Amino acid sequence: xxxxxxxxxxxxxxxxxxxxxxxxxxxxxxxxxxxxxxxxxxxxxxxxxxxxxxxxxxxxxxxxxxxxxxxxxxxxxxxxxxxxxxxxxxxxxxxxxxxxxxxxxxxxxxxxxxxxxxxxxxxxxxxxxxxxxxxxxxxxxxxxxxxxxxxxxxxxxxxxxxxxxxxxxxxxxxxxxxxxxxxxxxxxxxxxxxxxxxxxxx
Amino acid sequence: xxxxxxxxxxxxxxxxxxxxxxxxxxxxxxxxxxxxxxxxxxxxxxxxxxxxxxxxxxxxxxxxxxxxxxxxxxxxxxxxxxxxxxxxxxxxxxxxxxxxxxxxxxxxxxxxxxxxxxxxxxxxxxxxxxxxxxxxxxxxxxxxxxxxxxxxxxxxxxxxxxxxxxxxxxxxxxxxxxxxxxxxxxxxxxxxxxxxxxxxxx
Numbered sequence: 001x002x003x004x005x006x007x008x009x010x011x012x013x014x015x016x017x018x019x020x021x022x023x024x025x026x027x028x029x030x031x032x033x034x035x036x037x038x039x040x041x042x043x044x045x046x047x048x049x050x051x052x053x054x055x056x057x058x059x060x061x062x063x064x065x066x067x068x069x070x071x072x073x074x075x076x077x078x079x080x081x082x083x084x085x086x087x088x089x090x091x092x093x094x095x096x097x098x099x100x101x102x103x104x105x106x107x108x109x110x111x112x113x114x115x116x117x118x119x120x121x122x123x124x125x126x127x128x129x130x131x132x133x134x135x136x137x138x139x140x141x142x143x144x145x146x147x148x149x150x151x152x153x154x155x156x157x158x159x160x161x162x163x164x165x166x167x168x169x170x171x172x173x174x175x176x177x178x179x180x181x182x183x184x185x186x187x188x189x190x191x192x193x194x195x196x197x198x199x200x201x202x
Numbered sequence: 203x204x205x206x207x208x209x210x211x212x213x214x215x216x217x218x219x220x221x222x223x224x225x226x227x228x229x230x231x232x233x234x235x236x237x238x239x240x241x242x243x244x245x246x247x248x249x250x251x252x253x254x255x256x257x258x259x260x261x262x263x264x265x266x267x268x269x270x271x272x273x274x275x276x277x278x279x280x281x282x283x284x285x286x287x288x289x290x291x292x293x294x295x296x297x298x299x300x301x302x303x304x305x306x307x308x309x310x311x312x313x314x315x316x317x318x319x320x321x322x323x324x325x326x327x328x329x330x331x332x333x334x335x336x337x338x339x340x341x342x343x344x345x346x347x348x349x350x351x352x353x354x355x356x357x358x359x360x361x362x363x364x365x366x367x368x369x370x371x372x373x374x375x376x377x378x379x380x381x382x383x384x385x386x387x388x389x390x391x392x393x394x395x396x397x398x399x400x401x402x403x404x
Contacts, residue, residue: 003294004267010252013245018233024221026291031220032249033256033265034310040253043215044246047234050212051242054235063235065206089228092205108236 007033059130061106061123063088071095071104078102082134083141084127084157086110086150090143102141105130110149111156117149119156127157131164139167146173209235261332263308263325265290273297273306280304284336285343286329286359288312288352292345304343307332312351313358319351321358329359333366341369348375 007029015025032040056062057069064070071077071091081102085091091104107122131140142157144150154170161168173191175184184192209231217227234242258264259271266272273279273293283304287293293306309324333342344359346352356372363370375393377386386394 002272004256004265004272006248006252006255006267007265009248013248017230019226019229026294027221028219029252030265030290033252037253040249044249046208046211046215047242047246050208050231050235051239053208054206063206063209063232065208070204070206088232092228 056106060104061108061126062091062104076101080135080138081141082131082138083143085143086145086153090145094143102139107144107153110144110147111153112149122153124157124160128160131161131166134166136165137167139169141169141171143171258308262306263310263328264293264306278303282337282340283343284333284340285345287345288347288355292347296345304341309346309355312346312349312355314351314354324355326359326362330362333363333368336368338367339369341371343371343373345373 010029010032011022011025014020014028015022017025020028053065054063055065057064057066057072059068059072062069062071066073078101081100082105083094083100083102084105084107085094086107086109088106088108091106094100094104105123105127107124107127109117109122111117111119111122131138140161142154144153144157158168158170172195173188174195175181175188175192181189212231212234213224213227216222216230217224219227222230255267256265257267259266259268259274261270261274264271264273268275280303283302284307285296285302285304286307286309287296288309288311290308290310293308296302296306307325307329309326309329311319311324313319313321313324333340342363344356346355346359360370360372374397375390376397377383377390377394383391
């Protein structure tokens, strides 16, 4: 059977999206076909508006609809803390935790030479420029992911930033909250042991 | 942090799509934000074109950009075979198998009273009307899925269609090709045993 061309095109476009394989793309295409015209138009307009409104914060490269993002513009944030994350989604996740009140710097990726992501592709140069003007007591928290690439990125930044003589730190490793020891992998368990903290003297 | 409104809206729209949870929606939104404007416009146009071009075949309710779909319009198809499937995607899957040369009838769903899907929501009435005019030697293959709902739909159709005195059949159960017995569930294994065919007299 000849599948209608506009359906083929739609499936092809959808399967380009991350995490959507050919089967999900087909399912999505049929789902979209079944939705009322108004819903499709609303989706399309939302997409076009987001594309038009959003850009990167000139200071921290977070996604924003303003010149300077809501975090950078907030006078209540602790400017002596800069947390370096890989993606804007990581920033949102940290904000949701409610445990952090400092500023951010979004790299927009992690070092991944196998996939052609070198330091020039990340917002590392603007980070260096930004750190030139901060006071000596500023703490830079390296909060890249704990994957091989995230670790490599953290290590690279550590070497790059050490000469600046600021306070450098790395987010803690350990067991996820609600996690049973039995199911944790040995590397995580090892890190959780090494990173243990004393309870008596708290 | 206040997440930009257009980003919140986009994430909300995307998380309405089937199989896309809030986290995937956020990931997708950031991905779309990072794509060039032309790519977003192409996606949007493809979506709008598909929505405009596509509709249901007047005969079998397959998705098509013509009045009568490519399968129904093909003079080489065996009109004495009508395969009843749940979704247009099932039709495409069967077409890909290359094992079927008859016609189809797409129900657009399965009976699922728990989720409010009753027989009126499916294209069952048009199927009955269609079968009123077919020759007595026509075979109706019930190819709904082998889930509880798919079975219920098949059973319902069986009872409904039996008085029409046509040849009714159900697709075969058994082991998937390439499947090891060890990993098959017991129900499938049981069905595979019951449905065994003799090799000697082939």
